[in-house]
Amino acid sequence: PRIAVLISGRGSNMMSLIEAAAAPGFPGEIACVISNRPEAHGLARAQAAGIPARAIDHTAFRDPSGKPDRAAFDAVLDATLEAEQIDLVCLAGFMRLLTPGFTRKWQGRMINIHPALLPSFKGLHTHERALAEGVKIHGCTVHFVTPEMDVGPIIMQAAVPVLEGDTPEALGARVLAQEHVIYPAALRLVCEGRARIEDNVVRVDEFEL
Ligand code: GRF
Numbered sequence: 001p002r003i004a005v006l007i008s009g010r011g012s013n014m015m016s017l018i019e020a021a022a023a024p025g026f027p028g029e030i031a032c033v034i035s036n037r038p039e040a041h042g043l044a045r046a047q048a049a050g051i052p053a054r055a056i057d058h059t060a061f062r063d064p065s066g067k068p069d070r071a072a073f074d075a076v077l078d079a080t081l082e083a084e085q086i087d088l089v090c091l092a093g094f095m096r097l098l099t100p101g102f103t104r105k106w107q108g109r110m111i112n113i114h115p116a117l118l119p120s121f122k123g124l125h126t127h128e129r130a131l132a133e134g135v136k137i138h139g140c141t142v143h144f145v146t147p148e149m150d151v152g153p154i155i156m157q158a159a160v161p162v163l164e165g166d167t168p169e170a171l172g173a174r175v176l177a178q179e180h181v182i183y184p185a186a187l188r189l190v191c192e193g194r195a196r197i198e199d200n201v202v203r204v205d206e207f208e209l
Pocket of ligand 1: 007013014042045094095114115
């Protein structure tokens with residue numbers, strides 16, 4: 001499949017996907033990177049890796065009253081993905097909510113990485129909240145994207161311990177290292193058709209990390 005990676009920032013998960021997909025025999029091709037923020041550091045990193053990368057600046061899409069027009073942004077995003085003949089979309093630190101129409105259209109063909117063990121800690125500031133709740137295990141989740149944020153069928157998770165004296169930064173770095181392991185692995189499974197949604201949960205064939 002032809003894969004698009006959507007980012008908003010530094011793009012470390014994007015790089016882990018680009019690096020994995022560059023290995024001989026990887027069952028998919030990263031065809032393009034798209035950022036909703038023109039200043040995203042990840043755009044330059046993608047270009048340096050030889051991947052076509054561009055911004056679609058969401059702030060340029062406003063309705064006549066000046067309010068953000070999510071549907072107009074998503075329509076251009078969708079047209080861009082179609083023009084690139086994309087089969088599979090990876091959200092990698094893409095910090096923009098997508099409209100239900102867009103997510104429904106790409107449902108089963110769009111995956112996301114979330115820095116928490118879903119269904120715990122949906123949304124933002126997951127590491128701060130995990131520390132505030134005193135959980136002893138934290139982690140990350142790759143899941144299929146559905147219209148409701150951070151809710152779709154779970155493909156793969158990794159857990160890390162929460163250690164005494166952890167800061168959000170220290171805990172976040174421990175989680176991020178695992179994100180870089182499971183996102184490429186989950187992408188491979190999805191590309192190979194070895195992660196299938198059945199009755200709202202994902203059945204995964206045997207795999208090795
Ligand atoms: C990651 O922690 C990811 O899980 C979250 O946003 C962060 C993006 O980091 N959705 P990067 O841009 O991949 O480095």
